[in-house]
Amino acid sequence: GAVVSQHPSRVICKSGTSVKIECRSLDFQATTMFWYRQFPKQSLMLMATSNEGSKATYEQGVEKDKFLINHASLTLSTLTVTSAHPEDSSFYICSARVATSGQINSPLHFGNGTRLTVT
Amino acid sequence: KQEVTQIPAALSVPEGENLVLNCSFTDSAIYNLQWFRQDPGKGLTSLLLIQSSQREQTSGRLNASLDKSSGRSTLYIAASQPGDSATYLCAVFNQGGKLIFGQGTELSVKP
Numbered sequence: 001g002a003v004v005s006q007h008p009s010r011v012i013c014k015s016g017t018s019v020k021i022e023c024r025s026l027d028f029q030a031t032t033m034f035w036y037r038q039f040p041k042q043s044l045m046l047m048a049t050s051n052e053g054s055k056a057t058y059e060q061g062v063e064k065d066k067f068l069i070n071h072a073s074l075t076l077s078t079l080t081v082t083s084a085h086p087e088d089s090s091f092y093i094c095s096a097r098v099a100t101s102g103q104i105n106s107p108l109h110f111g112n113g114t115r116l117t118v119t
Numbered sequence: 120k121q122e123v124t125q126i127p128a129a130l131s132v133p134e135g136e137n138l139v140l141n142c143s144f145t146d147s148a149i150y151n152l153q154w155f156r157q158d159p160g161k162g163l164t165s166l167l168l169i170q171s172s173q174r175e176q177t178s179g180r181l182n183a184s185l186d187k188s189s190g191r192s193t194l195y196i197a198a199s200q201p202g203d204s205a206t207y208l209c210a211v212f213n214q215g216g217k218l219i220f221g222q223g224t225e226l227s228v229k230p
Contacts, residue, residue, distance in 0.1 A: 043208065
């Protein structure tokens with residue numbers, strides 16, 4: 001159970017273009033999804049928390065106008081990297097928590113990540 | 120601010136050896152601690168989750184312990200196999216509602 005699907009798995013884009021990454025919970029509903037970024041040989045850094053039907057909460061230092069997050073349904077959150085630059089090249093991973101009342105400490109389930117390369 | 124540290128950063132062992140990976144965290148006010156495995160270029164696979172009220176969890180050859188008061192956790196892997204080669208990440212779910220990761224231990228098990 002608890003499968004999170006992330007698409008695409010790899011994307012190469014030119015500098016200045018925008019890229020959308022989708023994160024879907026396939027067999028459960030997720031009121032909260034998290035977006036992480038991982039640079040080579042480094043750990044996962046939380047970028048933002050996405051709540052269904054409301055605005056995302058961004059971590060300090062993450063530009064909300066550059067990394068647009070939309071969580072329009074209980075099974076889908078999207079991250080759009082706008083006007084991408086080579087320094088945005090990274091591995092982006094989403095995670096989701098099963099929407100069970102009171103279970104704030106339930107485990108997170110992760111997607112397989114998206115490798116973004118900006119040329 | 121919660122900080123999670125993993126030692127060692129890299130570890131190479133011969134097949135069959137038992138090994139221990141270490142994780143420490145600065146703020147003991149956590150809901151739970153989770154150990155993950157990450158293969159190169161891939162997402163995360165959850166291995167074990169220990170709630171703050173628990174002391175350890177076991178799954179097959181893996182055993183994870185938690186000492187919340189001292190801010191430490193260990194992941195014990197018994198009888199290591201080449202297929203265990205991966206990066207192991209420790210993460211704590213703090214009371215601010217966020218999962219904070221360590222930098223990982225890159226494990227290589229030589230046949």
